[in-house]
Amino acid sequence: MSPQVPRVLAVAGTDPTGGAGQHADLKSIAAMGGYGMSAVTAVVVQNTLGVRSVHVPPVEFLAAQLDAVAEDVEIDAVKIGMLGSVPVIETVTRWLEDRRPPVVVLDPVMVATSGGRLLEREAEDALRAMLGHADLVTPNLPELAVLAQEEVASSWAEALAQGHRVARAHGTLVLVKGGHLTGDRTPDALVGPDAPEPLAAFDGARVPTENSHGTGCSLSSALATLQARHGDWAHSLGIARAWLRGALERSGDLAVGHGSGPVHHFHHVQDALESWGAAPARFSDELWAASAGLRREIEELDFVRGLGDGRLEPERFLAYLDQDLQYLDGYSRALTLLAARAPDERQRLFFATGAVSCTETESELHRARLRHAEPGAAGAGPGEVTRRYTSFLLAATAAEPYPVGLAAVLPCFWVYADVGRHLGELAAAAGAAEHPYADWLATYADEGFQEATRTARELLDEAARGAAPAVRERMREVFLEACALERDFFAAPVPAVRLAGIDGIE
Numbered sequence: 001m002s003p004q005v006p007r008v009l010a011v012a013g014t015d016p017t018g019g020a021g022q023h024a025d026l027k028s029i030a031a032m033g034g035y036g037m038s039a040v041t042a043v044v045v046q047n048t049l050g051v052r053s054v055h056v057p058p059v060e061f062l063a064a065q066l067d068a069v070a071e072d073v074e075i076d077a078v079k080i081g082m083l084g085s086v087p088v089i090e091t092v093t094r095w096l097e098d099r100r101p102p103v104v105v106l107d108p109v110m111v112a113t114s115g116g117r118l119l120e121r122e123a124e125d126a127l128r129a130m131l132g133h134a135d136l137v138t139p140n141l142p143e144l145a146v147l148a149q150e151e152v153a154s155s156w157a158e159a160l161a162q163g164h165r166v167a168r169a170h171g172t173l174v175l176v177k178g179g180h181l182t183g184d185r186t187p188d189a190l191v192g193p194d195a196p197e198p199l200a201a202f203d204g205a206r207v208p209t210e211n212s213h214g215t216g217c218s219l220s221s222a223l224a225t226l227q228a229r230h231g232d233w234a235h236s237l238g239i240a241r242a243w244l245r246g247a248l249e250r251s252g253d254l255a256v257g258h259g260s261g262p263v264h265h266f267h268h269v270q271d272a273l274e275s276w277g278a279a280p281a282r283f284s285d286e287l288w289a290a291s292a293g294l295r296r297e298i299e300e301l302d303f304v305r306g307l308g309d310g311r312l313e314p315e316r317f318l319a320y321l322d323q324d325l326q327y328l329d330g331y332s333r334a335l336t337l338l339a340a341r342a343p344d345e346r347q348r349l350f351f352a353t354g355a356v357s358c359t360e361t362e363s364e365l366h367r368a369r370l371r372h373a374e375p376g377a378a379g380a381g382p383g384e385v386t387r388r389y390t391s392f393l394l395a396a397t398a399a400e401p402y403p404v405g406l407a408a409v410l411p412c413f414w415v416y417a418d419v420g421r422h423l424g425e426l427a428a429a430a431g432a433a434e435h436p437y438a439d440w441l442a443t444y445a446d447e448g449f450q451e452a453t454r455t456a457r458e459l460l461d462e463a464a465r466g467a468a469p470a471v472r473e474r475m476r477e478v479f480l481e482a483c484a485l486e487r488d489f490f491a492a493p494v495p496a497v498r499l500a501g502i503d504g505i506e
């Protein structure tokens, strides 16, 4: 019978910053509903920036750890990660021969993505010889090439064929992973020894993040846990991928390290914690969570991707700026209306200052790019979405209760700050030095803008605390409508503008 809470042993190296190795394994096992245990193969001095040094304790000590666990606990699955050297590989192999648990997943760790070697080169033969002891091997593409003793696959089709050769040579299942492919997809497939066609294949859009430290460790230990529970590799992989995607998407919630940060293993527990009162629920957090789908749609727009990686055509960028300049004119009026209706001096000053900054600082930035004095000077008046968005803002700030007006203007701060953070990541990945929009993107990362966003959120939470339920409901509707308008604004077709003479356009 499948255990309710699988007991899973991670045999792996350490990462004192907790993102990879057995620390990632233990978190992933727990996140998948298992009970995690660990035996240390190597003590690694590393952080999110790279590996500094490796200490391998005497192998007798490792054997004693493995025996201590096996003599006391029924092990449902083992995940094997960093082994490092031939004596360690031999020790773990002997243990598997004596006490093999029902599920064995081997992640053939060789080199950290940050560059440090985690397997001695002379241990590669021994690692290959061990593959037959595993039910599933989970190499990344460079590791797969070493196992196959071939060049690194440069396409997904080549990777699948290589995975099949390794599976056939060692009589094991291979998980071929697309994380190291270039491109915006991350396919994964299970390939067996019997046929070249994958037994199961998954595909998905690459999550645009630098925080991928420990993804391989996390996926393999999640798979070991799920397989012990379900006994079906394809089903287990489907669950593990969905969870890992969330962990990559929410990695930005963690503020760990200055390099490639860890994934958020317990992103799915955050909501439960809040419902137990572990964190005071903020109304703005509720609104933010409700807008997740719209924000994802924004991140996937061609315009946003092109702006981030710098491939957006200058004509489209300038036409967008021209519309944004006209939008800022309306937005500034909406902030002025809110300032006039604000219940106290602090709020009045905040919105009045925001209105001035919109008209002076931000609009000026746009004008400098457009080299035009007036909104609409590029030849097109406000487009359909610009008109709809500004009318919506003016109606909400002039005619609805003050907290509702606040909810209408907040997405322009918050969604912009968030898209700006996302664009900054895309720009960094694309090489910010030659990025044509780097200076413009930097304005969104500006600490003054982030600070204004935090204040606007606080004011909204304050207003929500004193608001009647019907007003809070209206705040929610209006916030989501404004987020949808943000999306439509980024997605709006380029109006037929007269761009000749604008900076950068012949």
Ligand SMILES: Nc1ncnc2c1ncn2[C@@H]1O[C@H](COP(=O)(O)OP(=O)(O)O)[C@@H](O)[C@H]1O
Residues within 6 Å of the ligand: 113, 139, 140, 141, 177, 178, 179, 180, 186, 187, 188, 205, 206, 207, 208, 209, 212, 214, 215, 216, 217, 219, 241, 244, 245, 248
């Ligand atoms: N940016 C990303 N977006 C979505 N999935 C990713 C991303 N990076 C890695 N993955 C997934 O994480 C898992 C581990 O990937 P990979 O990077 O190939 O392994 P490793 O961490 O061992 O180098 C795979 O399922 C891969 O598809």
Ligand SMILES: Cc1ncc(COP(=O)(O)OP(=O)(O)O)c(N)n1
Residues within 6 Å of the ligand: 012, 013, 014, 015, 020, 021, 022, 044, 046, 081, 082, 109, 111, 112, 113, 114, 118, 212, 213, 214, 215, 216, 217, 218
């Ligand atoms: C101790 C230890 N084991 C494995 C790794 C490599 O982790 P992995 O999940 O393959 O991902 P990257 O961090 O290399 O992207 C490690 N760093 N430390």
